[in-house]
Amino acid sequence: MDASTGKKVKIIGPGSSNVDLTGFAPHLPVAGETVMGTDMHIGPGGKGSNQMTAAARAGGEVYFITRIGQDVFGETMRRHFEGEGFCTAYITAPAGETTGCALIEIDQQDGQNRIMVIPGANLHLTPADVAAAEADFADADAVIAQLEIPMDTVAEAKALAHRYGKPFILNPAPFGQVPEGLFDGVDWLTPNETEASFFTGVEVKTVEDARRAAAILLDRGVKNVVITLGVAGAFWTDGTASCHVPGIPVKAVETTGAGDTFNGALAVAIAEGHSPEYALRFANAAAALSVTRLGAAASAPRRDEILSFMEKAY
Secondary structure, three states: OOOOOOOOEEEEEEOOOEEEEEEEEOOOOOOOOOOOOOEEEEEEEOHHHHHHHHHHHOOEEEEEEEEOOOOHHHHHHHHHHHHOOOEOOOEEOOOOOOOEEEEEEEEOOOOOEEEEEEOHHHHHOOHHHHHOOHHHHHOOOEEEEOOOOOHHHHHHHHHHHHHOOOOEEEOOOOOOOOOOOOOOOOOEEOOEHHHHHHHHOOOOOOHHHHHHHHHHHHHOOOOEEEEEOHHHOEEEEOOOOEEEEOOOOOOOOOOOOHHHHHHHHHHHHHHOOOOHHHHHHHHHHHHHHHOOOOOOHHHOOOHHHHHHHHHHHO
């Protein structure tokens, strides 16, 4: 909520949409092993959809740019978007494309997961799809993107964000090779420990490791780096100031959507103009709540829950 106007902040960006098929088992199978599962859930997912859902529940007005198929999974996703109150003007379903899906295995003992993603229509989200939303970039409060869509589409979102002076938040996940210069000028880059290690060559396990990795990312043109550290919380720096916000101990049921929930909540806090420390606390609280529940998008908490939990935890 914008403190000066009392209105919801506007979050826009391109991203992936998948239907998640999530199976639960006593332990994750090794190669060649068959494990008898205990339960299965089908629901909305995809990094873009998950983060936008988290942003909407955290108090944002969401304008999502994505592609789905003209199939039963596409109908599942559209119902989800409408139910969460997304602006659906930029959600397209071209003929002949299939909705992305993810096959997720969950270890019931510790909540750890293993995921295979089949991108489908997400691979066909284009810069033109982003450019069609230019008018809404102009009055947005923050722009967010991830790497489950084509890189030139991400680059178009960054260009529009900068054209209109909007903070551009990039979650570099799933990690892989990125085009030269993609990180240059990114206002907020939000890797987890594994992603930060990949992009910098620094093995990130501690806060001091995160500080060293962040320095490398700042040298690549990033303005603010937030590295999430799992149960250890999150670290932020802009090269001049820094802070570490510890994690909130909870009993994890499923960790699948934690990072996405963190990013969606962080985007709202940034759009609202909060300090980095407050933004990390808000996002940490949202992520901690999410791992106590099943589902990726479904586990994202509402704003009042986040604020109440945050007040108790910090």
